[in-house]
Amino acid sequence: MTRPTRIIVADDHPIFRHGLTRLVESTDGFELAGEAGDGRQALQMIEEKAPEIAVVDISMPVMDGLQVVEAAREKKLSCSFVVLTMFRDEAYFTRAMDLGVLGYLLKDSAVEELVRCLREVAEGKYFVSAGVSDLLVHRASRQATLRAERPSLAALTSTERRVLRLLSESRTSREIADQLGISVRTVQNHRAHICEKLGFEGHHRLLQFAIEHKSLL
Numbered sequence: 001m002t003r004p005t006r007i008i009v010a011d012d013h014p015i016f017r018h019g020l021t022r023l024v025e026s027t028d029g030f031e032l033a034g035e036a037g038d039g040r041q042a043l044q045m046i047e048e049k050a051p052e053i054a055v056v057d058i059s060m061p062v063m064d065g066l067q068v069v070e071a072a073r074e075k076k077l078s079c080s081f082v083v084l085t086m087f088r089d090e091a092y093f094t095r096a097m098d099l100g101v102l103g104y105l106l107k108d109s110a111v112e113e114l115v116r117c118l119r120e121v122a123e124g125k126y127f128v129s130a131g132v133s134d135l136l137v138h139r140a141s142r143q144a145t146l147r148a149e150r151p152s153l154a155a156l157t158s159t160e161r162r163v164l165r166l167l168s169e170s171r172t173s174r175e176i177a178d179q180l181g182i183s184v185r186t187v188q189n190h191r192a193h194i195c196e197k198l199g200f201e202g203h204h205r206l207l208q209f210a211i212e213h214k215s216l217l
Contacts, residue, residue: 004031005122010042011057039063058085069099106131163190168214
């Protein structure tokens with residue numbers, strides 16, 4: 001028998017949170033692992049309960065939802081995320097995609113879309129509310145343009161891509177080394193290889209490129 005997908009729900013509005021937890025509990029294939037009212041509680045619960053999916057509101061006290069996702073990534077916690085938001089905001093959306101969020105739901109349609117979203121995310125697929133699907137299309141279009149302008153991006157290894165993304169966050173070589181669990185020298189070698197593949201002379205040009213295209217890397 002297949003084990004149910006374990007889910008936590010984090011939202012600082014008790015009534016809304018209760019509605020989502022009831023929905024999870026009443027749906028076959030899902031199991032509620034816990035609920036939290038702020039970001040710090042959510043992160044602690046993810047560490048302790050190890051759910052497959054965490055549903056987190058962007059606007060929460062102590063730590064917001066995206067800070068929870070970022071902290072979980074830094075701790076290398078194995079958890080997929082669904083983000084809830086009241087706002088159709090491209091900056092929030094882009095940040096969520098940069099952090100590897102799989103589900104992005106508008107709160108006013110969350111009850112109708114949550115179950116379908118959770119099923120998709122449980123299979124490792126993306127799910128975006130219909131109300132913000134144009135943001136996904138816009139992002140995909142800009143990514144396609146960048147790939148056409150810089151086809152050599154396809155030659156980067158997965159580690160080189162991670163280094164490039166961390167550079168886009170203005171991380172130092174030491175910070176990148178700590179994040180990836182490698183030496184500073186190895187990070188510097190990766191940076192040199194990226195420069196060579198992308199045709200950049202000097203790390204300053206690479207950093208400028210990374211920051212300019214942060215949302216697309």
